[in-house]
Amino acid sequence: MASSTAPNYTIPGISTSDGGRIIDLLRTRLHALNDLSLTLKHIHWNVVGPHFIAVHEMLDPQVDSVRGMADDTAERVSALGGVPHGTPGALVAERTWDDYSVGRADAIAHLGALDLVYTGIIEEHRAAVTEIGKIDPVTEDLLIGQLRSLEQFQWFVRAHLESSGGTLANADARTERQAAQLTGRSGEKRQ
Numbered sequence: 724m725a726s727s728t729a730p731n732y733t734i735p736g737i738s739t740s741d742g743g744r745i746i747d748l749l750r751t752r753l754h755a756l757n758d759l760s761l762t763l764k765h766i767h768w769n770v771v772g773p774h775f776i777a778v779h780e781m782l783d784p785q786v787d788s789v790r791g792m793a794d795d796t797a798e799r800v801s802a803l804g805g806v807p808h809g810t811p812g813a814l815v816a817e818r819t820w821d822d823y824s825v826g827r828a829d830a831i832a833h834l835g836a837l838d839l840v841y842t843g844i845i846e847e848h849r850a851a852v853t854e855i856g857k858i859d860p861v862t863e864d865l866l867i868g869q870l871r872s873l874e875q876f877q878w879f880v881r882a883h884l885e886s887s888g889g890t891l892a893n894a895d896a897r898t899e900r901q902a903a904q905l906t907g908r909s910g911e912k913r914q
């Protein structure tokens with residue numbers, strides 16, 4: 724991952740070296756949020772099947788919220804004296820995860836895969852909270868607020884995958900494609 728040097732100035736009460744560390748951590752969080760907002764739109768465009776309209780329409784408010792999170796994160800980087808990198812090239816070069824791997828597919832199959840996407844971003848957001856919380860409670864608060872929404876959105880997704888017994892249809896999946904296979908309509912051909 725690219726690493727920034729300490730900024731020339733940062734938020735009062737934080738050392739420039741701590742400010743630089745927060746900027747580094749937020750750089751990847753910004754990539755993750757930009758990636759998620761694009762992935763949510765990709766799913767919005769590629770869902771098919773009986774649950775099309777419910778899933779298609781559920782996703783746009785998530786896109787709007789996640790785009791807002793990215794904006795807040797980028798502006799926090801600027802306030803800390805850093806440079807937010809919002810270009811696709813920087814995102815692809817620096818991200819530590821693979822591109823979303825499901826194309827046109829049954830709506831519930833996409834949700835099975837999207838559940839794994841949310842798990843990844845929530846785990847990494849929580850890891851950033853743990854480290855940033857030792858340095859800057861204000862940035863920690865920003866990320867905690869984002870987590871509250873991200874975890875609610877994952878629940879919206881998981882509610883479609885959950886049985887009345889409380890198990891998730893994609894529980895054994897290790898990849899997005901496996902999750903899509905486990906949760907989609909049987910016999911469906913997917914790209």
Ligand SMILES: [Fe+2]
Pocket residue numbers: 767
């Ligand atoms: Fe649309």
